[in-house]
Amino acid sequence: MTMGNDGMRPEDRAEAGLDDLFAMARAARPAPSEALMARVLADALAEQPKAVVAAPGPRQRGPGLWARLTWAFGGAGAVAGMGTAAVTGLFLGLVQPAGLAGLDEAMLGAPLETVELIPGIDVLLEGN
Known part of the structure; x- marks a missing residue:
């Protein structure tokens, strides 16, 4: 290893010169131009996302008539059961199977044709 007149090796002298150069560069901070x-x-403003304005869409409608009726009757299962009962009642009323022919007399005591299901007002007034 060789030493210079100042007692430093050449590598150390180069490092010291670089340290001085970096210190000068840190001290003088150039301002960027306008x-x-x-x-x-x-460029930064061009890269920012643009605000998206949502166009008013179609008006949101509430539940329809069938949905409200289904909810009022207790749900889809209840509506299905009532529909089945209605269709069965219509079928039995229109077709009148032979097994049901004598059922009206057994339950009402008289043929169905002679029973007044909606009596007039005179029947209600006779009781007084």
């Missing part, structure tokens, strides 16, 4: 800052800001 044109550079304007370009940087313009």
Whole structure:
């Protein structure tokens, strides 16, 4: 290893010179030009996402008539059961199977044709 007149090796002298150079560079901070800052800001603004304005869509409607009726009767299962009972009642009323022919007399005591299901007002007034 060779030493110089100042007692430093050549590698140490180069490092010391670099340290001095870096210290000078840190001390003098150049300000960016106005044109550079304007370009940087313009680029940054161009890259920012644009605000999206949602167009008013179709008006949201509430539940329809069938949905409200289904809810009022207790749900889809209840409506299905009532529908089945209605269709069965219509079928039995229109077709009148032979097994049901004598059922009206057994339950009412008289044929169904002679029973007044909706009596007039005179029947109600006779009781007084």
